[in-house]
Amino acid sequence: MRPVVKASLHYLALAIVSILWLIPVYAMIVNGFKSNLEVLSSPVLSPPTSLSLTAYITVFNALAKPLVNSLIVVIPTSFISAFLGAMGAYFFYTLSYSFSKLSSVISDVLFSLIALATFIPYQATLIPLTRLIVSMGILDTYIGIIFAMLIFYIPTGALLMSMFVSVIPRSLIEAAKVDGTGDLKIFMKIVFPLSMPGFISTLIFIIIQSWNNFFIPLILVTTPNMRLVSVAVQSYTGGYGTLYNDTFAAAMLASVIPLAIFIFLGRYFIRGLIALGGGGKGV
Amino acid sequence: MKKGTIILVIPTAIFSAVLLYLVIWNAVISFTNWSLLNPKISFVGLQTYFSVVRTFQFSNSILHSLELSASLVAIGNILGILFAGLLYFLSSNKARSVFLSIIIYPLAISMAVNALIWLWLFNINIGIDWLLVRIGLPQFPWLSSTSTMFPSLILVSIWAYTGIAALFYLAGFMNIDKSVIEAARLDGASAFKILYKLLIPNSFNSFIIATALLFLFSFRIFSLPYILSGGPTNIFLQTAVVYMYYLFTVEFFSQATAVATIITVIASVIIIPYALIIIRRWIRK
Numbered sequence: 001m002r003p004v005v006k007a008s009l010h011y012l013a014l015a016i017v018s019i020l021w022l023i024p025v026y027a028m029i030v031n032g033f034k035s036n037l038e039v040l041s042s043p044v045l046s047p048p049t050s051l052s053l054t055a056y057i058t059v060f061n062a063l064a065k066p067l068v069n070s071l072i073v074v075i076p077t078s079f080i081s082a083f084l085g086a087m088g089a090y091f092f093y094t095l096s097y098s099f100s101k102l103s104s105v106i107s108d109v110l111f112s113l114i115a116l117a118t119f120i121p122y123q124a125t126l127i128p129l130t131r132l133i134v135s136m137g138i139l140d141t142y143i144g145i146i147f148a149m150l151i152f153y154i155p156t157g158a159l160l161m162s163m164f165v166s167v168i169p170r171s172l173i174e175a176a177k178v179d180g181t182g183d184l185k186i187f188m189k190i191v192f193p194l195s196m197p198g199f200i201s202t203l204i205f206i207i208i209q210s211w212n213n214f215f216i217p218l219i220l221v222t223t224p225n226m227r228l229v230s231v232a233v234q235s236y237t238g239g240y241g242t243l244y245n246d247t248f249a250a251a252m253l254a255s256v257i258p259l260a261i262f263i264f265l266g267r268y269f270i271r272g273l274i275a276l277g278g279g280g281k282g283v
Numbered sequence: 284m285k286k287g288t289i290i291l292v293i294p295t296a297i298f299s300a301v302l303l304y305l306v307i308w309n310a311v312i313s314f315t316n317w318s319l320l321n322p323k324i325s326f327v328g329l330q331t332y333f334s335v336v337r338t339f340q341f342s343n344s345i346l347h348s349l350e351l352s353a354s355l356v357a358i359g360n361i362l363g364i365l366f367a368g369l370l371y372f373l374s375s376n377k378a379r380s381v382f383l384s385i386i387i388y389p390l391a392i393s394m395a396v397n398a399l400i401w402l403w404l405f406n407i408n409i410g411i412d413w414l415l416v417r418i419g420l421p422q423f424p425w426l427s428s429t430s431t432m433f434p435s436l437i438l439v440s441i442w443a444y445t446g447i448a449a450l451f452y453l454a455g456f457m458n459i460d461k462s463v464i465e466a467a468r469l470d471g472a473s474a475f476k477i478l479y480k481l482l483i484p485n486s487f488n489s490f491i492i493a494t495a496l497l498f499l500f501s502f503r504i505f506s507l508p509y510i511l512s513g514g515p516t517n518i519f520l521q522t523a524v525v526y527m528y529y530l531f532t533v534e535f536f537s538q539a540t541a542v543a544t545i546i547t548v549i550a551s552v553i554i555i556p557y558a559l560i561i562i563r564r565w566i567r568k
Binding site for chain 2 (some may be wrong): 006010013014017018020021022023024025027028031042043044045084085087088090091094108110111112113114115116117119120121122123124125126127128129131132150151152154155158159162163182183184185187208211212213214215230231233234236237244247248250251254255258259261262263266267269270273274276277278
């Protein structure tokens with residue numbers, strides 16, 4: 001085969017995959033702009049004949065409060081998880097160069113636990129989690145949702161940050177140790193600033209995960225006023241009487257923040273994903 | 284160990300301990316007979332497990348979960364390798380990162396939103412079928428037939444999660460020594476042969492990571508079946524986590540905790556070796 005033919009076949013294959021993968025986001029973008037009248041006659045895959053903002057206006061009124069609620073929950077959750085997780089990660093780092101049997105057992109047990117918290121089907125903790133939140137008197141509050149999310153996302157933060165902290169050269173930390181600096185101070189002055197790109201990756205990964213978390217707000221919110229956007233969109237599932245421009249406008253409003261982050265800071269998100277697989281280096 | 288060092292780990296340790304407490308609490312309650320009808324708790328040993336495991340809904344939902352995970356692991360790995368191969372042989376880094384983003388973006392959107400979008404795409408009159416009919420293909424029943432309902436759900440999860448596999452295979456391919464690939468290319472080996480003879484055999488680590496992550500992510504998919512079927516009761520789309528949530532809503536608490544414990548055990552069998560062997564290896568290096 002001639003190289004030109006080969007290259008065009010290569011790009012053709014990529015184009016087909018891309019088109020298939022982009023169909024849902026294409027549908028989400030174009031259909032939110034259809035008018036109520038056009039929705040009745042036009043299929044989901046055809047573009048709108050004229051741009052209408054009716055659907056966005058209707059849906060925005062309903063979703064404004066859930067969007068604010070989501071921000072109130074996600075911002076503290078992600079910052080706290082990434083920062084406290086980073087501290088935990090540096091603890092693992094200090095343990096990994098101690099050769100005592102005890103510290104390696106502690107580190108294995110703790111590491112298994114944070115991995116369990118990161119990957120567990122968290123729905124499985126539904127009943128005890130609800131009971132815990134109820135007994136703390138924080139059901140249906142921001143604090144309650146944040147607390148529940150921290151149970152899963154602080155360990156996630158520690159797991160991801162372990163990858164990013166592990167590339168810091170040991171000599172830097174040993175030098176500070178010789179000067180008699182404590183580990184807490186070493187963390188604040190050396191480890192945290194040096195692992196900033198990793199911290200941003202972890203932060204962004206947790207922002208996207210917690211923003212999109214459906215189950216925790218589903219079970220811990222009991223009044224409509226406290227609903228987060230990931231759950232609020234549920235009322236736009238199809239069915240009789242639903243106009244699909246509303247569904248797609250709601251989908252767009254619920255995704256615009258994570259999608260914008262993905263478009264502008266996607267490489268950090270991807271680095272976070274890679275850390276989830278244990279390959280923080282060389283990629 | 285100094286006090287300052289211990290303080291570092293306290294927050295992580297406390298929240299991990301809370302998680303452990305939740306998991307153990309589940310396991311303890313699963314040995315009781317607690318439910319709405321039975322508010323007085325007493326220990327009944329394994330009786331709850333025996334009664335729950337025998338129900339049709341349990342075997343149905345756990346089979347759905349395993350079927351979903353097995354399909355996603357198999358198809359995700361195959362597509363992941365193909366997509367990673369397509370991306371690897373691109374000469375431009377820019378094009379590579381654009382295409383990679385296109386495959387990965389579904390992960391940035393909530394599964395609940397994905398489910399909303401696919402609900403309309405699966406509409407047999409105005410969804411994808413409209414296009415299929417226009418180009419002369421038969422209508423596909425998607426969610427409106429019980430036999431194609433679950434495959435439709437698998438399709439959405441493949442669309443959502445294949446990016447992870449592609450990412451790890453691509454990362455694995457990129458780590459392989461460039462000079463070996465160049466040498467093969469100078470010998471006239473085709474891209475397909477390089478993929479088959481050099482890249483795939485050297486990507487065992489990527490295979491393990493992609494498999495573990497695809498399994499773990501698919502095993503906890505909740506909002507997709509929940510929204511596609513409009514609640515937790517549709518037995519054709521019920522996965523193990525959805526069934527457990529259903530048991531909770533009807534207040535069969537001990538049965539729900541028994542199912543939750545089974546789910547946790549199945550996940551842990553993968554999670555703990557994966558964490559200690561695969562992830563730790565990178566940190567210790």
